[in-house]
Amino acid sequence: MTTLLNETLKESIYMPTPARITAVKTFTPTEKFFKIALPSGFSLAHRPGQFVEVSVFGVGEAPISICSAPSRSNGTFEMCVRAVGKLTDALHRLAAGSTIAIRGPFGRGFPIERFRGKDIIFVAGGLGLAPLRSLIDEVINDRGKFGRIHLLYGTRTPQDILFAEDLVAWANAPRTEVHITVDRPDEAWKGNVGVITKLFPKLRFHARNTVAIIVGPPVMYKFVLMELLGKGIADGNIWLSFERQMKCAVGKCGHCQLHHIYTCQDGPAFSYAQVKHLEEAFS
Amino acid sequence: MSAKTLPRIAFFEFTSCEGCQLTVVDTLQDHPELLNAVEIVQFREAMSERGDNYQIAFIEGSCTRPSDEAKLKEIRAKAQIVVALGACAHLGGVNAIRNRMALPEVREYVYGEKAAWFETYPARPIEAVIKVDASLPGCPIDRNEFAMAVTHLLQGRLPNLPDYPLCIECKLLENVCMYQRGKTCLGPITRAGCAAICPSYGDGCEGCRGLIPKPNWAAMKAVLREHGMTDAEIDSRLTMFLTYQTMQLEAKAAEG
């Protein structure tokens, strides 16, 4: 019998379950990759785009995206964490074998079934590739069910590129293109330079049968959206993931409230149609 | 745990009343385990041993004379982490009241014709002299906050202390607002973390913990004026602990 992790919330929705870090990999000076094992008998059963709340006791808790594909997660999952504050710094101090605690999975993920048979444009900025990775992997694992795939990925410098091995693997997948651009190249960089929207001219797609999924820093959305809408992709076919402060992930603490929406429960993945009229969505 | 693995900490004091270090001693009443959690290598107020091999330096007091600077720099060079302890170190504290006065005259008022014997210059927070990694605000510091800061340091991170306004904390305790008791209070622009101790004991906040990140200075003054304070009284209130910070703000404003 396996227990779904979120069933443990029956006693208290705030109390996590212990989990173990089984591997740590340093991607960049600020980003690390973690493999996490749930206690035996537990499964996460997440959807791409969902997240967990990660605790280091005595430090606190933070929402972190699950970056591994559901089909590859069997009592384990992966995450990529940028050290920016209390909890994320504390995670970076932990080595394989350490115990943390997990709640979740939370939120609504991407509606992958609605992407079937369509061409897909993934647009990732920086750490935005982490939540997208679970979706990309899921799509690639089931490659035959989807149309052409484009991944546009932008980072600040070549050193900031995350998931390098995955990028190679994806690029080698059938009918899949990966385009990477950096803001500031170094001498060794031979690829694209400049903001991510510069990559769009490289793409050929049928707007009517294309879905786009964007995850990146707040500033990126506006320009990428303009580009995609300009190319005729419908509001309802553009998906994004929102980041907000989240102290509970269960629609209580009020931090992630965006108009009448609780990002943690109603999101973090939204279609542009759902949020385009919300004043604060892209502020 | 062997004594060797404990973080080594040292206490130093410059111009101050030593009340913050006394509060550190008082912390032991509620947290005797502190002595097992750290190794204190220097604490002149409480011990004779003097170790120079410290990782964390807690510094109380303001820098008020040129000759303090070398010692501060020496501490900075030896310590991995420097923590300013209390309002004097964090803000210049009450010592900085005199910064708005003519210093030679101040000196003469206290020491008469012998004034020249006493070296001094405007009081400054230690951050004005050396890099400070964290500050524990308050006059004096709050002992629970000190214990909390130490746990954060033991966890390998810098202390994470509130910087929202005192009113938040005050209302959590359901104090009747000082303004509704016919008094005035700097709570709206002052950092919380003291358990709103002054309003809780019937006295308006004096700002000893320093300003919140973006204080609405003009609105605060308007409120004080509306509650019957003259501009001179407002200035005096805002300079009890905030002289250095307000003079910095004024200087910034003057620059444009």
Added chain:
Amino acid sequence: MSLRIMPKSLLKTWIKHLQSRHFKVVGPTERFGQYVFEEIHSADELVMDYPTSVLPPKKYLLPPRERLFTFNAKTMEMQPDIQAVPTVILGVHTCDMHAVAMLDKVNNTGYADQHYKARREATYLVSVECLTPCMEGSFCKSMGTLTVPENYDLHFTDLGSDYAVEVGSEKGAALLEGCSAFWEPSEADYARVDAVIGAKWQHFPYRLECDVTELPDLLALSQKSPLWDELGERCLACGMCTKVCPTCYCFDVTDEIDLNLEHGERIRQWDSCQIEKFAVVAGGHNFRSSRALRQRHRFMRKGKYQYEAFGLMGCVGCGRCAASCLVHITPVDTFNALHRLRQAAQNGSAAENTASNQEVQA
């Protein structure tokens, strides 16, 4: 629902009776000319005809600071802290009863909050009919909160020498058990209650210049109003308005741990959307970077967002925020100002057209 009559002189007896049955009895008491809900030790401390309280009775359902669970960081053992002391809250105003309905809604939507629920179930709400306006800033009549909603256990109406006690639930009936202070009403008593309640309305002014049902639309059209900048200029960002509000429930969660880094607890504490860091995310981006945007968010929640999310208004018109705010920012003035700006725009009045044009263009 049934009605009972209790002579005021027997209130004391009843409170003693409740205490002897191990209920914690809380109610409004005086503190420096204001009123706070506090545990009642003797009925003398209780002030049933208080204007308003500093904090709403919400504090018993969602405490300002609460331990969610304890943990051992070394063994990873955890223990939820769900505490529910049977508590009778006396003298809850009808606006605050509406606010409790709101809190119930939030805490039962999606994942139900067990901590809240346990306390809510152990809480007995004894509300009281408001007969005169309590404060200048309150506008319950406008917000439709001057009558008690269905969620009361007992509801008191002051009849002069007696209280009329309406029993609203089985929990309420249980509070009367074994106490002889409550009498069967006579026909005349029903008439007395109706007369008192009927007479009260004229004492309360409508203070909103529009109807409460218009608020969500009014606010929707006011996202870009210049009024927010004006409020942002004045606001101290002190957060008091949100602390004293009966319908605000936002909180922060933090860990505390002992110096051995072993035993600790996770704490939740009321937070405020008015403070600088409330909407900052990794990388430092602040979704509500100015006081103006934070004030807008506050009033949008009060008059629009909460209604859309939960079907209940996020403001119950209690007036606490208005009384607390040192710079006199109030919901009534804010809503009325927005309403006037709208009207001016619609009437095309030359003088005020400029303001509303800006509003549309900005």
Added chain:
Amino acid sequence: MNREISVNVHHLTRVEGHGNIVVDVRNGELKTCELQIVETPRFFEAMLRGRAYLESSHITSRICGICAVGHATASLRATEKALGVTPSPQTVALRKLNFHGEILDSHVLHVYMLVAPDFLGVGSVIPLARTAPNVVLRALRMKKLAGDLCKVISGRHTHPISMTVGGFTSFPKMGDLEELHQRLIAVRSDVDATVELYRTLPLPQFERDTEFVALHKPDEYCFIDGVIKSSDGYEYPIEAYRDITNETIVPHSSAKHTRHKRESYMVGALARFNVNYAQLHPRAKQAAALLGIQPKISKPYYNSAAQVVEIVHCVEDAIQLVEQLLTQGVRYEPPAAPTRFSGEGVGAADVPRGTLFHNYVIEDGKVVGANCIIPTGQNLANIEADMRALVPTLLARTQAEITHALEMLVRAYDPCISCSTHLLDVRFEG
């Protein structure tokens, strides 16, 4: 004996503030013998000028973290006398109780944490936490009670909050007073153990006749108000404080020195004991008998013993005061209002380290002149006189022993150097 001594103790430890001791012996002859106060000057008197009278006590409590209640009390009394404010009997009782909290806090700190290590052969109380945990826990327990007492009355000990001109801004709850009462009764066994401990410590017998000065009242062991009384028989009203203090400035000290008729006088626990023995609580007198002291005792190292006696007295008197408040009940009282807004006043309080004076001139509610005379400043000349008498008796000892004896002497005075402006450093120059 042709001895050359050069001892340099820079920044004396386990005292409040920074000081050096400079002793220079050449050819067996004492050349220099100074207690140098190298603390930075603080300028409180100047900083008070121009400020609202209500702010004085809050600013001056920041002169010293250890006797903050004492400074606040003296400051309030000065302001009240200047503005014609008469505090109510309840205010007087609450202030006394608060003051006892501070005396206890400070004396426990001194006798356990600063002085006792000298006799137990350790550098601080920290190693004692392992070797004699009961003693340390007892000290912490007593100190916590003292601190909690101040907390109940005035919010906290270091920089009290609710003490204000004419009264208090908050009042203890009956429940808090009841709890204090129980804890004060319970602490008696710790107090007895403290007396026992000090019976066993070999306090040096060095003796030198001097004048002792303390505040005095005929009907109580005086800490607040009263008159200035000297063991030489002089008596002055508080307003005439300058007749006894005669402040002078000396180059080696940022604190001013004082002298009365003799070259120096002593204030503090030993002075109070000598001047006010008759007013001590009977249990305190018993403790004195157990410790083998009675007035007039002229052994400066015994200042610590006198502090132990005062610990007994303050606990007993605090019990009585709490009982009195519990029977009478504590009423919410708005502070007594000033009857005028201009005037001059002198406030005096016998704080842990001795007699403290604050003298303010107020005009239209603003302080225009201020003078604060601090106990340690008054003791400095006496400490130096002791050192001059002590050093010749020590010439046979090693330099380390001499240094230690001098450090202990200075420490016995419990100097509060940040008060006197701050700093003490024993330097024996060669």
